[in-house]
Amino acid sequence: MSERQSMSTAERVTFTAAVGILVILAGSIFWLWAQPREPAIVTVAPSGDRRVTDSQTYVTARVRNSGDDTARAVPVRAELTVDGEVVAEGEQTIDFLSGGESERVGSSST
């Protein structure tokens, strides 16, 4: 490493930008810290996109975490009922669902 003379304009600008980025990052973290946090609240609602092609039925649903904490390994189970009898079922697992996040899941059955 060698000795440096004083900072140039370019160096000042890039250093100021770097400090600005870290201040925004740290500020956002502290803002999150100050917010009250609710545990994960997961709800599932059919999204209404059910369609039937040939012998297959496709059903989609939207899974939403309206809490603040992240929900891990969320199982979503779907059943196809015909005349009161369950003829098919499917299950998907969402690995991570962050607070405020919603995810669309789909299931198909023959």
Place this chain on the structure above:
Amino acid sequence: MQRSQSLPSPPAGWSTEIRDHVRGAMGGMLFGIPLLFTLEVWGIGAAATPLAMFCVVVAMLVLAALLVHTGGFRASIERTLLGVLREAIEAVAVGVVAAVGVLVLLREITLASPLADALGKVVYEAAPFAIGAAVACHLFVRSRDEVDGEMAASDDRGSAGGTVADMGSTLVGALFVAFNIAPTEEVPRLASSSSPPVLLAIAAASLLVSYAIVFEAGFGDQASRREQRGFLQHPITETAVAYLVAVLAAAGMLFFFGVLHAGDPWPLVLNHVVVLGLPAAVGGAAGRLAI
């Protein structure tokens, strides 16, 4: 890339400053890309508490300062504590910007992402990028003997044989980096959420990063690479052909692991290949510098 060791250096102008930061960003890419394709890191980041995020940022700064003391991304640096701290802050900022850019490109962060989710992912993914930036000057350092040997062999590298050697190095580098990523579920997940404009952006970013690593960041013996006159060894054509090699390597790996199968529809193949093409292109660029 080796830092200036002796004479006092003048303050950097814009061109030096931009080149130094490109070097830092590309060092981050080389170090951080494999971790960017790790679903568990996205999950850990999304589930992180603000306290954990803050601790990671502080740890990043401390680690970057320690690494900058011997490595760094600038061609020259102040010997003082303030100089080291300044470069460490910039290395972390470069890591944050690079991580945000790639996470947005891969649609892991969108305008619909909750703040906590996006912030956690950025903080955890920025860590390897910052480490890569903080050691950028130590990446692909050549000893004087190696440089002398390369100069003696420069005639050979300017021939068609040099082009074949470059493409071979690209293939080896692409395999080295992307082979670990190809069989994972991250590739289908990212591919399924990539629309045509996103795929175009990923391809453009792959080309840009590959070009910057080999021809702009100052890694290895960049000057002699720019002077090569072999078939397809102009920086632009070499970058394009190397990307093609990386993409073909990505396709081969995806078929090898059974992620793709013969008869799959071509849009599905294209999605997967372009997504895996990004780490393959970064690995390919590293291969051309290293081998």
